[in-house]
Amino acid sequence: MEYVIETKKLRKQFGMSIAVDDISLHVERGSIYGFLGENGAGKTTTIRMLMRLIEPTSGEVFLFGERLEQNYPFIFSKIGTIIETPGLYENLSARDNLRICCTYMGVKDDGRIERTLTTVGLEHTGKKKFKDFSLGMKQRLGIARALVHDPELLILDEPTNGLDPSGIKEIRQLLKRLCEEEGKTILISSHILSEIQQLATHIGIIHNGKLLAEDRLSQLEEGFEQYTDLKVDDADAAQTFLQKHIEQLQSQVLSSQQLRIHSPIENTATLNRQLIDHQFSVYEIHTTKQTLEEYFLTLISGEGGRRD
Numbered sequence: 001m002e003y004v005i006e007t008k009k010l011r012k013q014f015g016m017s018i019a020v021d022d023i024s025l026h027v028e029r030g031s032i033y034g035f036l037g038e039n040g041a042g043k044t045t046t047i048r049m050l051m052r053l054i055e056p057t058s059g060e061v062f063l064f065g066e067r068l069e070q071n072y073p074f075i076f077s078k079i080g081t082i083i084e085t086p087g088l089y090e091n092l093s094a095r096d097n098l099r100i101c102c103t104y105m106g107v108k109d110d111g112r113i114e115r116t117l118t119t120v121g122l123e124h125t126g127k128k129k130f131k132d133f134s135l136g137m138k139q140r141l142g143i144a145r146a147l148v149h150d151p152e153l154l155i156l157d158e159p160t161n162g163l164d165p166s167g168i169k170e171i172r173q174l175l176k177r178l179c180e181e182e183g184k185t186i187l188i189s190s191h192i193l194s195e196i197q198q199l200a201t202h203i204g205i206i207h208n209g210k211l212l213a214e215d216r217l218s219q220l221e222e223g224f225e226q227y228t229d230l231k232v233d234d235a236d237a238a239q240t241f242l243q244k245h246i247e248q249l250q251s252q253v254l255s256s257q258q259l260r261i262h263s264p265i266e267n268t269a270t271l272n273r274q275l276i277d278h279q280f281s282v283y284e285i286h287t288t289k290q291t292l293e294e295y296f297l298t299l300i301s302g303e304g305g306r307r308d
């Protein structure tokens, strides 16, 4: 497997406190890797070590298969980042901001600025100054800045922070396009799990500095719990009835009319018919799969509360 980012037992200690605790990350080429954790979990510290903004206490970082120390800082020409606030000039337009970036990164324009502005949907902003942009436009210009030298890898630390739902959707569509059409690999840190569930191909979950889970999202989703909720006239009686018909039924009476079945139900229509045939009134049946957010909360609740 080819990893664009790999860390081996990466660790960062600040005094006595361990911010990142021997993390081994694996980010595959062409993936969108959602790096998830609560505030203070250790996401930014990890990302800062990937970019050598801070020195690890121990462990190794490999970027594009090479040890970071051996190829430092040349490797960074293949990476675009948003870490902390992107350094953009308040009084300059989108175009002029990108011109300055190209100059100090030594990138020849050759139409790249226009192409990048089009990619992020800021091609019609003319002379409008950065300070007059909406937050969504500002974030998109931050992404444009990270993209203008055509990097293979994007590392984005909370790029949707503070955006409204439509701004978040725009960024999601943009990142999907960059991955699917341009083959970019993207590491994105976030604590908005519903958003990441719609975007990422792979997930890494960090809690109190430890990596608790790392896998393809589809693989993780296979293990998500599924349950069927029933609204009936008499939940207790329905439970007793179903216990006789479904082997080892796992269920929970939630209220006098609500029954939750944790056992897999293959066919809700059959279940409905069985209940009706036995004179139950069935008002609702629906099957719900655990969300990434619920999975995340279950996972971290087993690991103790958040450190502060």
Ligand SMILES: Nc1ncnc2c1ncn2[C@@H]1O[C@H](COP(=O)(O)OP(=O)(O)OP(=O)(O)O)[C@@H](O)[C@H]1O
Binding pocket: 014, 018, 019, 037, 038, 039, 040, 041, 042, 043, 044, 045, 046, 191, 308
């Ligand atoms: N320079 C520093 N000195 C001391 N402690 C630090 C330093 N930087 C980070 N920490 C601590 O390390 C832990 C991890 O912080 P980090 O910023 O990596 O978390 P995060 O997951 O990025 O959270 P957030 O979503 O809030 O940005 C926190 O407990 C934080 O207080």
